Each structure stands twice: as C-alpha cells, then as structure tokens.
Amino acid sequence: MTKSGYPYPPDEFDVAVPGGAPVGVHRAPRSGWSSAWPFLLVAVVCAAVAWGGITLLSGDGGGAEASGDPSTSASAPASPSASASGESSGEPSGEPSGEPSGESSEEAPSSVTGDPAKADLTAGVQVLNSGGPTGAAGTAAETIIAAGFTGTVDAADDTAGLGQGYTETTVLYGATRADTAAAVAQAIGATSAIESAEVTSSPYAVIVIIK
Template identity: 40%
Template sequence: MSKADYPYPDDEFDVPADPDAPRGVHRAPRSAWAKWWPFLAVLVLAPVLAYAAVTVWGVLNDPSTGDPGSSTIDDEAPDDTASDGTAEEPTEGTEDPGTTESEAPPAPQPVLSTPVEVLNAAGIGGLAGTQQQKLTVAGFTAVTTGNSDGAGVDDSTVFYASEDLKPTADLVAQTLGITTVTMSAEDAGDGIVVLLKSDPAG
C-alpha cells in the first residue's frame, strides 16, 4: 500500500522529532568501537574477577590463619616466675622438696637388761664380783660372773655379739674403765662378755 492509498490522516507518531533522522529501517551505521567494547570489557573484567575470587578463597581456607575464635595465649604450664621477673615464693603450707632435710634416725640406746657375763682371767680373787657390783649400781639387771684362762687376749676387753649391742657394750666398758671394745659373736655368745686380764681400777 502506498502512502497515497493510506486512508488515515498523519498524527504525532507519523511526524519525526528530527526531520534529518533516518526513518524506518534506514539507520546510521554503527562505529567499530561500539561493536567491540563489550568484548573488551569481558576480556578485562573476567581475569580481575577470577583473581579476586581465588584470593578470597585462599584467605578463607589458609590453615595458618587458625580458628578466628581460638586463643593465641600459650597453653604451656605456668612457671613460678612472677611478672616482674622474680621467683614467686611458695605458698604457705607447702614445702620446697629441694630444701627438705631428711631426719637422721635416732641413735640406738643401751639396753640395761642385756645379759652381761664378767669373767675373771687376771687371777685376782673377787675381781669379777667387784665389777659385777659396779654394773648393777649402773642399772644393769642381768649381770653374772665366772672365770676364764683368757687365752689369746692380752688386755681386758668387752666383747659384744652384734652391732645392735654396741651402745650397751660401750656403756659397760665406760662403767668399768675398759678401753677395748670388740664385736665377736664367738667370744660374746648371745650378749656381752667382759674378759678381765687385770683390775681396771688399778
């Protein structure tokens, strides 16, 4: 249909705003920049966005950053050093194991009920009885007397049978004034034997 055969009058849609603008399909040709700038934008933005995504992903999954909610305080056991560098004093009621002194066991005491036999090997009458009396006065309760030839012994000697009897044997020797005290189970029997080779008082 030609315009001459168009039965309706022209209205505002039939009058172009710009008389010089192309009408219908007759449009001005597009420039080269208008055709290529979308592709250039994609080529530039795509690597930037990919790099940003990789960077953010690496930061979120880096194990060296640790748990954001975890504490960074060292969990090692605290030492006894105060904040000013000086050693803290032990609290009251506790003892420093390095300064505790071990108590020595009490020294064994003489046992006055230990059997003591006084043997006269000096040939002096009544010598054993006199020494027996001295021991009885000192508190010994089981003192007996006898005679001996004193073979193999040069000086008056107090013999004791075992190490636990040494304190008692020392007291016997001190009481009688005898200086030689010897451990000998063979000569002392079951207790203590005093062999008199002379009068301790002389």
Template identity: 40%
Template sequence: MSKADEYPYPEDEFDVPADPDAPRGVHRAPRSAWSRWWPFVAVLVLAPVLAYGAVTVWGMLNEPGSSDPGASTADEVPGDTTDDGATDDGTGEQPAEGEGTPTEPDAAPAPQPVLSTPVVVLNAAGIAGLAGQQQEKLTGAGFTAVTTGNSEGDGLTGSTVFYASEDLKATADLVGQTLGIAAVTLSADDAPDGISVVLLTDPEA
C-alpha cells in the first residue's frame, strides 16, 4: 500500500508544491561531534571551579570573628581585663621596655683588706717578745708593713685593734681575726699611721 493510499483526504492546493523539484518534508543537516560533546566538557571544566569557589567562600565565612560579632570575646574570662605580665597605669598604654620601673643601682663592692697598710703592734702586757710573736703571725698572713713597739695601755680593759679611718675597717678586721682580738675600734688618735694593735694580754693565753 502506497502513502497516497493511506491518506484518506483528497488533495488540495496545499498538497501541490510550488517548486516540483524542491525536496518535500523536513530535512536537517547531520550534527557535528562537537555539538554532541560540548555539554559534557563544560560540566567537567565548570564543576571543579564551582566546587573550589564554594569551599573558599565557606572558609571565609567561617573564620573566627568574620561573621560572629561575639566570637572574639567567647573565650575571655569575665572580669579579667588585663593581660598576663602586663601593667596598666590607667591610661591604657603599656610602659616601654626599661621605663616605669626604676632599677636599683648596683651595690658597691665590699672593701677588701689592704695588706700593705702600716700596722704597729704595741706590747702593753709586760710579756717579753709578745709583740714580736704577733708580728710574725701578721707577716705570715700576708701583711707587708708590720712593726713592733711598747705601750702603757692606759684606759684599756683588753687588747684592742685601732684603725684611723673607715676605709681601713676591712683591714683592721683581718688583723683582729689573725691575732684573735675581738675589739676593733675606729680611733685616729690611737692609730695615726694606719692600724695599731695594743696587747694587754697574750691572745693565745
């Protein structure tokens, strides 16, 4: 059966073609390979870009303090308004390093004994050779200017080491320790040349 036999209606002016040689019906040109594949290529290229952009935006929105005004104060302890180790003078400014806290000056070194200081040992005990014995002790301890003599020992109740000025106190203390004499006294009258030792008794007795 032909197509004309299947058509139940009679032909009219619309069934007659204006150009008998023109093709009848709808004819489409064949599709190219690129027109079939470009949607898949677009998906493969755009999907990673969109995913990266979404992750970046999400990370920026979730940074501390970016979207939550209270995020910066969430971990602060109520009532604690100072930093550890910081000082606040009420102006809100921290003192610069080396400022604000005065430092104490370094303590002066303690005076040291001067073994070349003149020392005279005076015998007021009436014991022969006593001054010479104490002289040997001082020389053995390192003193280099020790002499001997005699004294009446007026007004004294015990053997005494006299020194003429405060700068000689350390040296006078060493003399008293060497000879075993506890009384060490400042007196320029009794020790005009430096240090004088008045022996009323034998320190070793």
C-alpha cells in the first residue's frame, strides 16, 4: 500500500526502524458479530446439554413409575385371597373341633344294678336332705310317690349325718332291695345306688341321700 493510499494518520507505528520496515501496522476494527458468536455458541451447547440431561432423567423416572405400578397392583390381590383363605380355613377348624366334647357324649357311670320292673312299690322309702336346696327332700318324695310307690314315703333333714361322705345324691338300700332301689333311682334321676347295713336294720327298704 502506498503512502498516499494509507487511511490512518501517522503515529509511533509509522516510525522507520533500521532496515526500512515500519514498527507496526493498523488493522481494521472487528465487527460486533465476530465478537458475539463464541458466546452464543457456548450458550447453545449448554442449553442442549441441559435439555438432554432433563430428558434422560425424566425418562428414567417414568420407567421406574411404570415398572412400580404393575408390581404393586399385582401384589395387592394376593392379600385378599390370603385373608379369605385364612378365614375360611380358620372357621371350620375352630368350631367343629370344639363341639364334640366329652361332657355331652359321655354319661356319668351308674352304680344302679337292680331291675326297676321288679321293684316292691309297697316298700317304705325315706328321703333325707343332706346338703341339697331347701325343700329338695320333699320334692323328691313327691316324685317317688308319682312314680307309683304306695308305701310310706317320708321326707326329712339328715340330722343324724347319714349322708356324710357322699358327694352326690345316692340311693342307699337294704339287703335284697336292689330292685326297689333301682326304681327309686330311676324316678329321681340318681345314678348311684349302694347297699347299706344301716338301711337293712332300719324300718325303710330304701333311704335317699339328697345332695
């Protein structure tokens, strides 16, 4: 470029140095776009990276939720079926097993050995209340009479203590009076009949101890 075509005023860069070359040269000013495009490029790259990260994270979360929902919904029906099976199996096993108890099916052993059909209904019978409710002796005496006994049937309290040692209503009878004792026991529902020497020596064929 010639001196006449140089557009800049002379300055320290135009001073000649040994050899004839100038110290420096002027450059045309840079445009605004050339200064801004690097920053725009960086902003675009950062935005793209951020969008990709958000998309990746949201995709993983959706997959986790999708995979979690079926597992919970599939496991939920298992609990009702288990509870239903537990209830249905628990009810039948509990109630029927408790019903057949020994008390209802087994009867108390009976010591009555005589034959009520051969009883002497004219024999005397005494009923003693030895710890039973008030009036129990009289009630039992009436029951014996209603069963067909026509002999003497007395009711009294056990003042002599004949019923000591007995824990249930017992029919005591004298020798050869087992059949008559069986008829008395049948009338009042007693299950114990015992031969007693004291009854043999008494004016009664049968003495009932009410407990």
